[in-house]
Amino acid sequence: MSLTNKILLGMVLGVIVGIVFNLLLGGAHSPPTQGVGLVVKTYLIDGLFDIVGQIFISSLKLLVVPLVFVSLVCGAAALGGQSRMGALAGKTLGLYICCTSFAVALSIACAVFIQPGAEVNIPTSSNFTAPEIPSIKQTLIDIVPSNPLQSMVETNMLQIIIFSILFGIAISRTGGEASANLMTFFNNLNDVIIKMVMMLMQLAPYGVFCLLAKLFSTLGVGVIIDLAKYFFTVVFVLFLHGIGVYGALIKILSGLNPIIFFKKMQKVMLFAFSTASSNATIPITLRTVEHDLGVDNKVASFSIPLGATVNMDGTAIMQGVATVFIAQAYGIDIGIAGYLMVVLTATLASIGTAGVPGVGLVTLTMVLQSVGLPVEGIALIIGVDRLLDMIRTGVNVAGDAVVAVIVAKSEKMLDIERYNNPSLNVENEKA
Template sequence: MNLTKRILLAMVLGISIGVLINLVAPSKEHFLHTWFAQGLFDAVGQVFIASLTLLVVPLVFVSLVCGSAALGGHSRMGPMAIKTLGLYLTTTAVAITLALAIGQLVGPGHGIDMPGEVEAFSVQEKPSLKETLVGIFPSNPIAAMAEGNMLQIIVFALLLGVAISRSEARTSQYLQAFFGHLNTAILKLVMMLMHLAPYGVFCLLAKLFADLGWGAIGDLALYFCTLLFVLLLHGLGVYSLLLKTLTGLSPKIFLRKMWSVMVFGFSTASSNATLPITLRTVEKDLGVDNRVASFTIPLGATINMDGTAIMQGVATAFIAQVYGIDIGITGYLMVVLTATLASVGTAGVPGVGMITLAMVLTQAGLPVEGVALIIGVDRLLDMVRTAVNITGDAMVSTVVANSEGLLDRDRFQQALTEDDTAPRSTEERPGDQPT
């Protein structure tokens, strides 16, 4: 059984065991919860997430230095960055527009009795646009790495890579070789962790469903199904249409190669934790050159939040309907704009969508307390949103690489094999020039 099938099997078994524990032992004081859900499963799951998170900063930094050093003297770096940002913001705007339209059409909040008292929900205040822009540039790169500030790490790695490319030939060659070998070692470490992934996925899902079961979905079934439908429509339909239109490549091959990464994202509910797996798959299986992938994937994990934007759209329509507030066409246009801009600088960690949703509701003139109405099912939907987000990152990376002539189309068309696990060296990447 190959790795993808083992991960899928682990996902099914984890959900089944979790639901079974929830049915047999609904009380969290029961020994099944204490020893297994809150004990063994939670411990193994947290170790797995910590192991993935461990790789994020070194992988992003080293890979991006390699990519920008190879591309630093190339005049296409600016246009490539503009294409990437433009595609990310466009897909986010499309996502929330689609969510608002279907949310209005289905009306998941109509007919729901407003509870007498809604539990107060407090969120951290999101920084202003000025603070966000200033915060992109690091004053201390070591502190940025310690805090996991992805935008600052990206900026520093880009500057260092460009500086290496413009250094004198001997220095540039030595440093590029050093970072290239370091990148290969980190990718090998990613592969070692991937083979342990089925156990981590099993424990994460078993613990989650032991806590929640299926009961949390019942009261908000229409909202849950509406949001799930829009997420699947965007992740499978819109991305496939864009990929086929802009590159002519097969969406079926793309989705098949991304399937195991989507399961990773679903299990971890974190774009950042899944980033090492996403980057490796985009380079190795989809054929995107490292000089593109090392920039587009980390940036996408930071600013490309299509799944979160969809949640904000459907949730805004739902909360407006529950409270009986009509915000009008102007209000919905403001929601589109606010949610699109809010995706920039939002951390790719579980539950962050609640923070940006509070800002969107405030902008639309809706009560922030409405967040408490949907928070019960948000953890499950957050997992699907993450899978959509990382699929969007990979799609945009493929499109940008194709437009820059840095996509190995033969590699993209190759069948996915379990034995083909060794990351390619710098010399094997398509488009590289000899030093």
């Protein structure tokens, strides 16, 4: 069985086991307090499943900072002496911003048409507390690191990207024996980290199973039924954008076959779904984009880490639908100008957003405040956000790969033969 099928099997079994336990144990509303049910919940669900799942997530995050730093240094050092560095960065960032803006606009249009919040009963009380949102000025200042080691400790991806690029360019411009020795060292280190990624991928089916079994045993399917119209509106727009828009972009802007792209990105999207974290999926995304899709390391090492930070199409879609949902639920008409403000704010909010689970609710606070909607409305959707977060993370990482492929093709840095080879797949290699 291929690794992708093993992950898919683990995911399906995890969902089934989780739902069965949820039905047998009463879920979050009436958890067992004694007997076999308490033992199962304590030692299996909150014990074994949670331990294995959290270790799996931690092992993924373990590789994020070293992989991004080393890979970006290698890519920037190789490109540092070339004039195409600026063009490559401009194309990548421009595509990310355009895709996010379109994703928000598409989500608003679909939500206005479907009207998921038209018949919602507002609860009399809400326990959602809005987090403190940094100003745009502070966000721009925080992009440049004052202490690169602290940035790595805190996993501040934008700051790591800035430092890595500067470091790589400095290596390329140093020249001589020092430059050659450093390039050899970082290239060798990159090979070692990639081997660690390959080793970790073999453990993915077990981690995926435990994560989903724990999640669904806690949530169950009741939360989806309660907010079915909102939930399926977001899911519909996510699939429309993730398959329709991305597929069209690949075909129109690169002339490549989008079906091949989605087949090779299956395991990455399953990883993203299971972890609900773009950052935790970076090692798998980067390896797949380079090896399976044939994107040159110089492009992949720049676009993938950057995309995990600034390209949040799935999150932006949730914010667009959620804004319309909350406005309809409270009976507030924000008008065309309000929707345009949502597009602008959601796009800007995605830049610098950490690629970690649940961050969409934080940026949604900023979006709601920009158009005068009650932040307390987030409490209406918070029950299903964990499940939606998993789906939208899959869209996020697919968008990162789409941009990497398009930019690489335009820069003649894409191995088209490797891209079109259906048998060439990371999972066929032995760790």
